[in-house]
Amino acid sequence: MNIYLENLERIEFSVTMCCTGRCRHCSQGDHYGYSGHIDGEKAAEAVEMVCRYYDIKSLMTFGGEPLLFPETVCAIQSAAERAGIPRREIITNGFFSRDSRRIAEVAHMIAESGVNRIMLSVDAFHQETVPLAPVELFAEWVRAEGVPVEIHPAWLRSPEADNEYDRKTRELLKAFREKGYHVSEGNIIFLKGKAVELLGGAADEVPADPYEDYPDDIRALCFDADGGVLGGSIYKNDIIDIIKAYSPV
Numbered sequence: 001m002n003i004y005l006e007n008l009e010r011i012e013f014s015v016t017m018c019c020t021g022r023c024r025h026c027s028q029g030d031h032y033g034y035s036g037h038i039d040g041e042k043a044a045e046a047v048e049m050v051c052r053y054y055d056i057k058s059l060m061t062f063g064g065e066p067l068l069f070p071e072t073v074c075a076i077q078s079a080a081e082r083a084g085i086p087r088r089e090i091i092t093n094g095f096f097s098r099d100s101r102r103i104a105e106v107a108h109m110i111a112e113s114g115v116n117r118i119m120l121s122v123d124a125f126h127q128e129t130v131p132l133a134p135v136e137l138f139a140e141w142v143r144a145e146g147v148p149v150e151i152h153p154a155w156l157r158s159p160e161a162d163n164e165y166d167r168k169t170r171e172l173l174k175a176f177r178e179k180g181y182h183v184s185e186g187n188i189i190f191l192k193g194k195a196v197e198l199l200g201g202a203a204d205e206v207p208a209d210p211y212e213d214y215p216d217d218i219r220a221l222c223f224d225a226d227g228g229v230l231g232g233s234i235y236k237n238d239i240i241d242i243i244k245a246y247s248p249v
């Protein structure tokens with residue numbers, strides 16, 4: 001269909017730019033002044049269409065904080081399950097409500113939608129502005145619903161490094177490990193967005209941006225919260241036409 005997307009195997013949705021966190025390491029910059037989210041119906045339709053042509057192995061919904069709009073997330077994830085995408089993931093800071101009933105309700109919706117991995121951001125950076133109690137409650141409810149939860153920390157330098165951020169992150173992770181949660185290697189923060197300004201002096205080596213794709217070999221189709229993708233918009237054209245029209249130059 002398009003030689004630049006021959007190896008397409010993943011779909012990602014930035015569901016919203018709204019966020020409950022104000023992380024100093026955020027690669028997306030400030031989250032002030034945003035509202036709204038991607039249209040769940042249009043997004044689900046795009047997933048189904050892409051999967052008719054490509055063997056998609058994984059789909060991720062993230063944000064901002066995607067679970068501010070769980071109905072939208074679940075519409076996308078349900079479409080992914082129906083289309084046969086094997087890995088269906090959410091990355092979340094786990095804080096979208098302080099109401100325990102709403103937290104339980106969202107955990108149930110997530111399980112029903114077929115999500116099979118939650119990557120929960122817990123570390124010194126997130127917990128400067130994201131309260132831990134509702135995050136722990138969410139993790140417990142999701143796990144009780146049978147959805148695997150993996151704690152996914154961001155490190156300033158490394159899991160072993162001796163600095164205030166990485167020490168604090170190790171403390172936070174210890175509590176989750178003791179409750180039986182799996183902790184991933186996480187990632188080293190990279191200098192992009194707010195991190196450039198706030199941590200520019202703290203990180204002396206700049207790791208490669210793990211989220212960059214090669215424009216002439218698109219492996220992940222990344223939808224923005226405003227419906228934008230590959231220079232087009234799913235609100236104006238169908239995704240297959242956008243893919244056909246894509247050119248890296």
Ligand code: SF4
Nearest residue numbers: 019021023026064093
């Ligand atoms: S790092 Fe994640 S949780 Fe923190 S402000 Fe950015 S999008 Fe929100």
